[in-house]
Amino acid sequence: MTRKPHVRARSARNLRAGDWRKAARGEWFLAVSLATVLVFALAGESTYDALANPLWLGIIFAWLFLMVMGSALSVVRHADSVAEILGEPYGTLILTLAVTAIEVMSISAVMLHGDNNPTLVRDTLFAIVMIVLGGMVGGSLLMGGWRNREQHYNLQGANAYLSVIIPLAVLTLSLPNFTVTTPGPTLSFAQQVFLVTMSVGLYAAFLAIQTGRHRGYFTLEEESEVHEHGKPATRSLRWHGLLLIVYMAPVAFLAEQLAHPIDYFIETLKAPDALGGVIIAMLVATPEAIAATRAAIANTLQRSINIFLGSVLATIGLTVPVMLAISHFTRREVYLGLDGANDVLLLLTLAVSVVTFASGRTNILQGAVHVVLFAAFVMLIFQA
Numbered sequence: 544m545t546r547k548p549h550v551r552a553r554s555a556r557n558l559r560a561g562d563w564r565k566a567a568r569g570e571w572f573l574a575v576s577l578a579t580v581l582v583f584a585l586a587g588e589s590t591y592d593a594l595a596n597p598l599w600l601g602i603i604f605a606w607l608f609l610m611v612m613g614s615a616l617s618v619v620r621h622a623d624s625v626a627e628i629l630g631e632p633y634g635t636l637i638l639t640l641a642v643t644a645i646e647v648m649s650i651s652a653v654m655l656h657g658d659n660n661p662t663l664v665r666d667t668l669f670a671i672v673m674i675v676l677g678g679m680v681g682g683s684l685l686m687g688g689w690r691n692r693e694q695h696y697n698l699q700g701a702n703a704y705l706s707v708i709i710p711l712a713v714l715t716l717s718l719p720n721f722t723v724t725t726p727g728p729t730l731s732f733a734q735q736v737f738l739v740t741m742s743v744g745l746y747a748a749f750l751a752i753q754t755g756r757h758r759g760y761f762t763l764e765e766e767s768e769v770h771e772h773g774k775p776a777t778r779s780l781r782w783h784g785l786l787l788i789v790y791m792a793p794v795a796f797l798a799e800q801l802a803h804p805i806d807y808f809i810e811t812l813k814a815p816d817a818l819g820g821v822i823i824a825m826l827v828a829t830p831e832a833i834a835a836t837r838a839a840i841a842n843t844l845q846r847s848i849n850i851f852l853g854s855v856l857a858t859i860g861l862t863v864p865v866m867l868a869i870s871h872f873t874r875r876e877v878y879l880g881l882d883g884a885n886d887v888l889l890l891l892t893l894a895v896s897v898v899t900f901a902s903g904r905t906n907i908l909q910g911a912v913h914v915v916l917f918a919a920f921v922m923l924i925f926q927a
Contacts, residue, residue: 570786572613576793579610583800594807604804611797611826614790615645619830621787628780633754638834639853641787645794646671646827646858647865652799653806653819654866654875660809661878664866665728666820669716669881669889670920671858674828676892677917679835679851680899684910687839687847694844694905700760701900704852707749709893711742711859716889719880728880735871739864746860763845798826817924828854844905884923892916 583590593599622638629637646667654663687694715738724731730738753761805822808814831854838847870877881889895916899909 570617572617573786573790576610576614576790576797579606580793580796583607584796591803594804595811600804600807604801604808607797607801607804608822608826611649611794611801612829614794614797615642615826615830616833617790618642618645618787619834621783621790623834624783625780625787628783636750636753636853637787638831638850639857640861641791642827642831642854643857643861644791646823646862648791648795649798649801649823649826650862650866651869652795653802653823654869655873660816660819661876662816663819663823664863664870664877665716665879665881666817667823668820668858668862669885670817670821670824671828672712672716672855672889673892673917673920674824674832675851675855675858676896677913677920679828679832679854680896681910681913681915681917682832683835683839683844683847683851684899684905685907685914686836686910687842687844688905688907688910690840691842692906694839694842695763695903696845696848696900696905697760697763698900698903699757700762700845701848701852703749703752703757703760704848704856705893705897705900707745708852708856708859709897711745711856711863712889712893714738714741715859715863715879716881717886719878720886721880728878728882729876730879732871735867739867742860742864746856749856749860761845761849763843798823815924821924827858848900882927884927885920888916888919888923 590603594603618641619638622641625637626633650664650667654660684694719728719730722730722734724734752758801822805819809816809819831850835847835850838844838850867877869875880886892913895912899905899913
């Protein structure tokens with residue numbers, strides 16, 4: 544028996560309402576995140592009075608770390624849905640810019656809290672480079688190669704990324720060690736202006752080819768077919784875009800609260816100074832690492848490469864100019880040049896990355912080499 548039009552319309556409305564309620568329940572972490580913001584906004588200072596208690600220090604650090612990490616993972620989840628809708632390279636670009644915004648907010652919050660830490664920006668940038676080009680690339684190639692043996696990607700796209708990453712990384716993290724206009728691993732104001740202009744200009748030029756005339760460099764025909772016949776996004780572009788922004792909102796406040804236990808670790812417990820940068824880098828890089836590893840396991844290595852190389856490029860090309868501008872206006876000195884051992888490790892990692900992405904194919908051996916470089920980075924944090 545055919546139902547009447549008004550009955551069909553009511554059933555459709557009920558179905559849509561139930562669908563939206565189900566989607567809202569899936570965003571339960573947003574309520575937890577906002578509740579955490581409320582707790583620390585009302586009683587934040589009193590919670591830090593007992594940081595000398597190791598158990599309380601661990602609880603506060605773990606709580607805030609998990610809240611920031613969960614928000615970042617939710618941002619990546621919705622950015623992935625945006626990527627499903629927009630396709631490559633726009634989807635990965637949205638993901639990269641969202642994570643870069645989280646990175647800038649986190650570094651700014653920790654840098655502006657407490658005593659000046661002039662190495663924080665440098666340590667965070669270097670940690671992200673090594674976590675991505677060492678751990679993330681190595682893990683993705685190992686797991687992807689183990690499951691799929693040999694994987695393929697668009698060679699022109701990888702070369703385009705590296706052709707911009709290498710000069711940006713060397714000019715930002717290595718060159719300040721050799722300039723003599725200012726003492727120490729710093730740059731003069733004129734040199735900073737040049738670095739900012741050059742970074743923004745190169746990143747803008749890269750975006751022009753990535754989203755314009757050379758868009759095909761960043762896609763692979765086989766993966767495009769998989770994407771087109773893959774699982775569609777569960778919601779509209781407006782829904783995922785709105786929640787992506789909403790999940791980012793608590794990050795700045797929670798990162799500022801996280802600065803308290805981080806500072807306590809470094810200043811009171813005498814932990815390595817680089818540890819603050821590593822913690823921030825872990826918050827920023829972990830969500831992208833998960834997305835990149837999943838893509839490699841699914842044999843869509845091109846998307847994986849777009850994620851991790853795009854992450855490094857955005858970190859240097861966008862984060863450095865913003866952080867230099869913040870340091871100028873807040874009168875906080877910033878050291879950019881790496882010390883001797885880390886400088887060598889950076890140049891070695893960049894050289895190995897050129898070799899890895901020089902053929903259009905990857906295997907588990909290349910992944911193992913990158914993992915070893917990441918292990919060397921971890922060792923140098925504690926035994927420089």
